[in-house]
Amino acid sequence: MTKKVYINRELPNKQQVAKYKSFNKVFGAYQKTKQSRASYKNRKYLLGVLLVLIVAALILWDEFGNKETDSEKNKKIESISSKEKYKKNLSTGNYVYYIYKDCKT
């Protein structure tokens, strides 16, 4: 940034500066900014919203996570029972093969 130096520059006196004084202007700008400031920009609100989202995510994760494990369990049970049924109808060689596959999984 370039800089410019003034030596003994003439500055306005108190009366001249007073013409720029307008609290209404500042108050208007303050009201405008305050209204346009979304509540989520406020750190306090942001933290509150984040906390609610985290709790909601945990609850949902817990609920769906349990459901998945239940369904997986059901599937396993179903597959085991079907295999067992199948095993009974198979010859001895095939029976050994299926035991090996089950152990691997």
Next chain:
Amino acid sequence: MKLFKKQEPVTEEELVKKAQESAKHFGAIYEKYHHRIFLFLLKRVETESEADEITSKTFVKAFLNIKKFTYKGYSIPSWLFRIAINESNQYFRDQKKERVISLDARGIDQMKTEIPFDKEEQLQDLAKALTILTEEELNFIELRFFEGLSFKAVSEAMGIKENHAKVKTYRVVKKLQKHMLGA
């Protein structure tokens, strides 16, 4: 019967308390410090309208943050100077305007106590030396010598400790001396 009741002088603390309680009381702070902040900013920019624009922004920022203001660290003028410095820096970044340094008689006299010089040429050397300073270094010189603030007030305006402000200011003075001797 007394027609006019003698008004008790209002302390800074009372001004802040009232402004924090009700927005309409912020006007008292504006009335009291507008002139000082306007001139401080005018010394940094070219025109009065620019100074007016940044002054308004400074007070709006102060108005929005008055509830966060406490007496733990800053007095009102130092706090306002701090906001004004930030706002003017933002203005220079956005508008790409030339930074102005205004050396007045009082400031020159103050500087003479640290950097003794008597010739007109040396004043020109000082002016040149000031242009090589960084924005932060310039802030220390302006607040201390041109605004006549105490080291405590400088430290509050710059957001550092008092001893740190002293050390930094004297480092800048040494830098100026070195540059002037070299010139």
